Amino acid sequence: MNLVAxxxxxxxxxxxxxxxxxxxxxxxxxxxxxxxxxLEDELGYQLLERSNKGVAPTEAGRILFTYSGTILRIYNKxxxxxxxxxxxxxxxxxxxYLSLVDYSxxxxxxKVKKRYPKYNFEMxxxxxxxxxxxxxxxxxxxxxxxxEPVDDRLEYARIGKERIVLVANYGSKIPDRIDVNELQHxxxxxxxxxxxxxxxFLKQQLKKAGLSLExxxxxxxxxxxxxxxxxxxxxxxxxxxxxxxxxxxLYEKRLKRIEVENFNLDYDxxxxxxxxxxxxxxxxxxxxxxxxxxxxxxx
Numbered sequence: 001m002n003l004v005a006x007x008x009x010x011x012x013x014x015x016x017x018x019x020x021x022x023x024x025x026x027x028x029x030x031x032x033x034x035x036x037x038x039l040e041d042e043l044g045y046q047l048l049e050r051s052n053k054g055v056a057p058t059e060a061g062r063i064l065f066t067y068s069g070t071i072l073r074i075y076n077k078x079x080x081x082x083x084x085x086x087x088x089x090x091x092x093x094x095x096x097y098l099s100l101v102d103y104s105x106x107x108x109x110x111k112v113k114k115r116y117p118k119y120n121f122e123m124x125x126x127x128x129x130x131x132x133x134x135x136x137x138x139x140x141x142x143x144x145x146x147x148e149p150v151d152d153r154l155e156y157a158r159i160g161k162e163r164i165v166l167v168a169n170y171g172s173k174i175p176d177r178i179d180v181n182e183l184q185h186x187x188x189x190x191x192x193x194x195x196x197x198x199x200x201f202l203k204q205q206l207k208k209a210g211l212s213l214e215x216x217x218x219x220x221x222x223x224x225x226x227x228x229x230x231x232x233x234x235x236x237x238x239x240x241x242x243x244x245x246x247x248x249x250l251y252e253k254r255l256k257r258i259e260v261e262n263f264n265l266d267y268d269x270x271x272x273x274x275x276x277x278x279x280x281x282x283x284x285x286x287x288x289x290x291x292x293x294x295x296x297x298x299x
Contacts, residue, residue, distance in 0.1 A: 002039060006039065006072065008032055008035050009047060010069070013065050045060035046061075074139065090119045090120065090280075090282040092122070094141065095131035097126075097131075098125050098193060099244060100144050100298075101123050102225070105123060105298075106123075107298060108290070111293075119286065126143070131144075131145055136151070136154075142273050142283060144269055146267040153274065155273050155275050157270070157290075160269045160294050161266045161267060162268075162269055163243040163244075164265035164266055165243045165258075166239070166240050166259075167250070168238045169233060170253050170254055179261050181209070183216055184211065189218075189231040190239070191228045198240050202265060225242070
């Protein structure tokens with residue numbers, strides 16, 4: 001299969017435009033169309049349909065699009081490993097949930113790099129389920145998730161906790177300590193992140209306290225930590241967020257932490273790898289480093 005043509009096909013499906021992709025790739029539209037035509041001839045299916053609304057995949061095209069991302073990632077990983085043979089460099093891929101990859105993991109990898117200078121690292125943000133799928137398909141080497149894995153093909157260790165704290169604008173008149181029942185008196189912004197799934201856990205914990213999520217004044221939901229922090233900074237509501245993601249803002253007194261008595265949303269952090277017999281020594285080195293040092297090296 002022509003992988004260049006496959007990349008072109010993916011971009012055409014994503015942009016719904018042959019002309020945009022041709023312009024971005026600095027090739028003619030006819031050359032791009034010929035590449036896709038060769039892909040169709042090779043597979044024996046029409047992959048794209050053109051209309052006045054743009055370009056859309058056929059049913060066969062949708063199937064190819066579903067699998068094409070994995071095909072290209074496997075190819076790129078193979079080329080990286082071949083390249084590492086030539087340069088004596090080990091490339092290690094790590095998946096993790098957003099707050100860990102963005103705020104905590106870089107500090108640890110800096111220390112790892114000092115100990116293992118020939119190891120290179122690539123971090124990707126993925127949901128728990130996608131991280132496990134990538135690990136089993138050997139598209140990543142290690143992953144950090146917030147749920148205990150249940151697959152016997154995997155080895156894992158609990159290495160710490162993701163602390164979840166309630167924060168407000170620093171100038172807010174909300175007290176520094178409140179009872180859980182007082183949550184219903186304040187407007188809230190809800191972080192609805194795939195990996196942490198704070199909304200679901202918040203609902204469970206509120207139920208234990210005799211409250212429901214419907215009793216909380218949820219102003220709106222956001223799916224990213226930066227959007228949540230921006231909302232709180234603009235005094236649009238309070239929000240439960242990973243401590244590591246707001247540590248700097250708390251120190252600089254742009255946000256303040258509100259202690260909720262007898263209320264805990266913290267998550268366990270699990271480091272997961274394939275079983276020892278299915279992984280390389282370099283991966284075992286890094287796996288053991290994380291276990292030995294745990295969360296104390298997180299920024």
